[in-house]
Amino acid sequence: MTSERENPFRIAQQQFDKAADLLDLPDDVREILRVPQRELTVNFPVKFDNGSTKVFTGYRVQHNLGRGPVKGGIRYHPNVDIDEVRALAMWMTWKCALVNIPYGGAKGGVVVDPANLSMGELERLTRRFATEISILIGPDKDIPAPDVNTTPQIMAWIMDTISMHQGHTVNAVITGKPVQVGGSLGRNDATGRGVSLMVREWARNNNQNVEQLNVVVQGFGNVGGVAAALLEEMGCRVIAVSDATGGYVRRGGLDIKAMREYTARHPRHLLEGYTAPGVEQLTNTELLELPCDVLVPAALENQFTELNAPRIRAKVIVEGANGPTTPDADAIFEDRGITVVPDILANAGGVTVSYFEWVQGLQEFFWTEREVNAQLERVMVNAFQQALRKAQEWHVPLRTAAYLLAVERVAHSTMTRGIYP
Template sequence: MSVYSGPVFDMAAEQFGVIANHLSIPFDERDRLLLPKRAVIISCPIHRDDGSITVFEGYRVQHHLTLGPTKGGTRFAPSVDIGEVAALAIWMSWKCALVGLPYGGAKGGVRVDLTTLSKRELEGLSRRYMQEMIPFVGPHTDVMAPDMGTNEQVMAWFMDTYSMYQGRTVTEIVTGKPVSSGGTLGRREATGRGVAHIAKRVLNELSINLGTATAVIQGFGNVGSYAALELHRFGLKVIAVSDHTGALHDPSGLDIPALIRHAGTHGSIAGFSNQLQFDPEQIFALSCDVLVPAAMERVIDAQVAANLKCRVLAEGANGPTTPDADLVLEKRQDEVFVIPDILCNAGGVIVSYFEWVQDLQQLFWEEEEVTRREYQILDRAFDQMVTRARVDKISHRTAAMAIGVEKVRAGKNIRGLFP
């Protein structure tokens, strides 16, 4: 019996089981590697604009602190529950280990429909969430970051709330802050840029001409929009994008800079063009060179995987591909090159790490330095994943996760079990 349940946690547990079997990890070690060190559930009461009080449920899961403080985003969404948050924390652990960051994974969230909150109510909820978390987080314990439904402004409120309780400014308690409040140049773009960088590298290795290549983006939030913009700058035609309001498709290529400006003004791609509207249910069936799922978990199941017509699957979202779909894609390795999520979208946590380091040192880098270092770490992890997959004759996901799990396991074993 466990407090963690639901399809997202079950998926993370199933993925770990595959890796544990592959690595022949003894059964008595597996729960210690999989189950989170700590989970916190809190109540977040806030005053509404009409004078009433509403209580929202919040969560924070810290998977392990073996290699350093935990690190992970905080999402505000109606779907948030403890199982989903735990799964995202587990994936973050493997991701940080894969790319060599001194972190364990964490994740947090509040179950809330943001469309029902005013800006003042959102600030109240953000500050209350951080206030309730103060006993459990800190720059060397757990460092928060943005995720779905949160942004630079929410991180600034988090940082300010924590700092007020400490009696001094503590910028290093969160990452993803505005640059004016201790954030780093390049953080906002980091995840999408990383997705595009790795996708470009794969296209080059497959000898696919960037000038004639096409891309499809599912999800047009922070990750999807910056991935689309970077791919557009590389010369690819982004022929389709989608978000929660619908989809757009233009075989000759969408005007991505104009679409980003529209989405920034209106909050979505809705209203950009009536002529280019497309069925979002069909976006995964489009023929393209690069497909970027950059929205929710579990959107590519076995049936969708069997019908994918992309050459490169660049997973910008966390957990977009189910284990059943992985079995299908393993049989299609010669047709679809999978860049697994824990590598593909790792640019965000890499640059968050840079922000944390800069805040601790109070020494800040130029954006070119941030981006150069991000790509250097991504390329190193990519080389390790591809080599492991080739030598062991396994899928890219198995190779990437095996590297991450091995590092966490080695850290736990060398430190021992206390007391």
């Protein structure tokens, strides 16, 4: 959306600074929370099927450990860099604090396009990266999870690699695993389910009938695809969706079930080549600017900037992705009366159920999917209501309110624990 990619870590710091100013945080606490506590960069070789070897770069960043072990996903993407991972780790700290689970924030990534790897190459890359970051991760230290382009199978490889090093199964070292090897029921759909719950809560608090909402979803993977399906089940009309191959629109509503069945059959789980009566194609840029009630960005960062924010025609933006809105775009949305349900709230369903999976793994006692979904709904609705009350009390947008709650909790933990030595 911009000619030059905006630095996500600078954006994360700006968002933090705004909350820190309003809270009048002491300078020493602000200095601690503005930067990550630990950063690990690794360069590691992977042998390809043809016998050649290539060196890949990966990162693991731990932003803050004040409220417990750190939590955060691992993404595989060619555009991963250290500042992106720093930003994502910081956002994870606030996300965990906002939904009040006992974690700090972390994030990891490898600079790679997994679509260019065979299954064997992907496994070797994953196991080697897991070995490289094994000095940081552990069930009582740092618990990774899936993110962009990583899957339950990849999480299983990481769990198995760490378990081989330890000589016994370490179930709780990672979340987002397949259920057969200690994963939690409901985890795969958790982030998308959380997004759908936030749409419902926004509608309830604005006297909107969900069955009359027109919804546009950018991204059709594990977040956007699930959110679209659940919103369709609620009665919303999903009029447009997109993935890396472009956008698909039908004013009368798309058949999300059929589209998900199509991607399940596609070798790369993409919508490429999808056709249906009345469905037209458009670009991702055009999709974001469609008139709608609810717009769900569920792709990557920096989708809304000062360049396109004036052309967005949604009543509410529910951020399924991390960091899709720049501060300049936020200011424009506020001036235009467009509500933004921020990423640290809207997509917190994933880390919430990851927490449930971690607890189940530690206890070796597993819950039903109904129990998982009920607890997820309780946590997400409570966080939404708390953020809404804070926004009304302080007369600020929901993002600022969410940051006020989250930063205050982390700051209190930091001050209570003190500085060692």
